[in-house]
Amino acid sequence: MNAEGIERLEAMLEEKTEESWSSIYSHRLGTSTYLEKYAFLWRDSAVQYVEGAVVYLDDADVFAREPFSAVFRSTNTGQEWVAATVHVVYGRRISDRTPEIHALRGYWDWLGEIYPEHQEYRMLLGDFNLRPGHPAWAELREVAKPLVTRGATTLSTHDRQYANLYDNIWVPKKHGLSISKAGIDRFPQSLSQTTPHYWSHEKARAHVSDHAPVYALLGDVERHPLRSGELYVPNRIGSSGDRPAKQACIDLNESSRSALTRLPHVGPARADQIVDGRPWGGVGDLESVRGLGGERVRDISQSGLLCD
Numbered sequence: 209m210n211a212e213g214i215e216r217l218e219a220m221l222e223e224k225t226e227e228s229w230s231s232i233y234s235h236r237l238g239t240s241t242y243l244e245k246y247a248f249l250w251r252d253s254a255v256q257y258v259e260g261a262v263v264y265l266d267d268a269d270v271f272a273r274e275p276f277s278a279v280f281r282s283t284n285t286g287q288e289w290v291a292a293t294v295h296v297v298y299g300r301r302i303s304d305r306t307p308e309i310h311a312l313r314g315y316w317d318w319l320g321e322i323y324p325e326h327q328e329y330r331m332l333l334g335d336f337n338l339r340p341g342h343p344a345w346a347e348l349r350e351v352a353k354p355l356v357t358r359g360a361t362t363l364s365t366h367d368r369q370y371a372n373l374y375d376n377i378w379v380p381k382k383h384g385l386s387i388s389k390a391g392i393d394r395f396p397q398s399l400s401q402t403t404p405h406y407w408s409h410e411k412a413r414a415h416v417s418d419h420a421p422v423y424a425l426l427g428d429v430e431r432h433p434l435r436s437g438e439l440y441v442p443n444r445i446g447s448s449g450d451r452p453a454k455q456a457c458i459d460l461n462e463s464s465r466s467a468l469t470r471l472p473h474v475g476p477a478r479a480d481q482i483v484d485g486r487p488w489g490g491v492g493d494l495e496s497v498r499g500l501g502g503e504r505v506r507d508i509s510q511s512g513l514l515c516d
Contacts, residue, residue, distance in 0.1 A: 210236075214247045219473075221249065227475025228252040228499055234263050237273040246276035246293050252477045256281045258288055260323060270311040272297040275334075277319060279326060285427050289329040289385060292319055296337045305337050306344040313347035316378075328384035333377050335419060340376055352378045355390035361420045363396065363413040370394070375422045390424040393431075457515035460488040471514075472507040473500060 214233050221229045233247035250257070261278040264271070277292035292315075296308045312332070320327045332352070338344060340354040355377045360370035375392075379385060396412035425431065458467050460482060468479040481497045482488070491509045494500050500508075508514070 209244060211245070214245065214249070218249055221251075222473055222475065222499075225251070225475065226469055228477040230257065230499075232257060232261050232278060234276040237263070237276075239272045244273055244295060246273070246295075248276075248278060248280075248291060248293070250280065253475070254283055256283055260290075262322070264315055264318065266311075268311070270307055272308070275315055275332075277323075279323060282426060284429070285386065287329070287386060287426065288326060289331055289426075290319060290323045290326045292330065292332045294332070294334040294336070296335065298337045302338065302342075306342075309336065309338055309342070309344040310347060313351070316348060316352060328380055328382065330383075331377055331379055331385070331424070333422075335375050337374050339373050348378065351381060353381050354378050355387065355424055356392060356422050359392050361392055361422060363409065363418045363420065365410075365413070368396075368409045370420065375419055377422055377424050385424075386427045388425045388427065388429070391422070393421050393423055395420060458513050459515045460491065460494075461486050472511050473504040474508070 211233065214231055218229050218231050229249060229251055231247055231249040233245045236243035236245055238244060246263075248257075258279040258281050261276070263276050264274040266274045271294070273295050275292050275294040277290055279288055279290055281288045294308075294312070294315075296305055299305055316330070316332065319330050319332075323330070330352075340357060356373065356375075358373075360373050361375040362370060362372045364371045377390060379387070395416065396407065396409045399407035399412055399416075400409070423431070456467075458471060460468075465476065465479040465483055468474055468482050469476060474482070478497055478499065482494070485493075485497065488494070491505060491514060494505050494508065495502060
């Protein structure tokens, strides 16, 4: 809904993964007092933003929230692709949604025109509020196909149930993307397995999202599993009751890259920047590292991890 929410999410991702993340987002979009922002967030060690972030110019004024797109590159394979995202209006009935679904064919063709070198590498992601088998998709189906065709993504109010396949990823019928797998991440089950006393299907729906995200894997990779309990109990005491042994202090000019990643807000990418920027006169100088502003540097200074 606002930039602050996106920035908070990015900061939390960095804290939980101990890696550097980046984001870009659109201006607020909508046709009433209810406005939203589209955003892309990515892990810097895996993905790079290339160019072309743009909101669609909808001359016909069909979309309540005009789609947002940009070009990205995999740091592992070097493959580039266009990521475009849209949130189709829900309305009061299905007939309120179908005009935007019909208009997506024109948007798809427009993506091919403004990203001519990436026509075979287009990905249209979003909450479409319409199952992929509905007749309204006929025009887009002439040139594209959905990656997710089974299951459902909306969380029902009934225990552990899912209602509709509204979220999806569309790609060209003949594409050059190295997609190895696509599916639905039923996150309530993951949360209930790792933290059974904290999360139920109903609580996940109420406090996280009433939609389960869809995903696509590019190349020979695997989804990263949740580490049981670590998201919620980072300073867990061992089974014997003893606290972990105290680790050596961290020296900005001497410690290894792996040791530097123990610092708050420092992952492998920022550890590399710290090593490359040596020598450092003091912790305050870290503000020159990309993504380490005043508050984050204060967190590092007050962490108690640095050598005196």
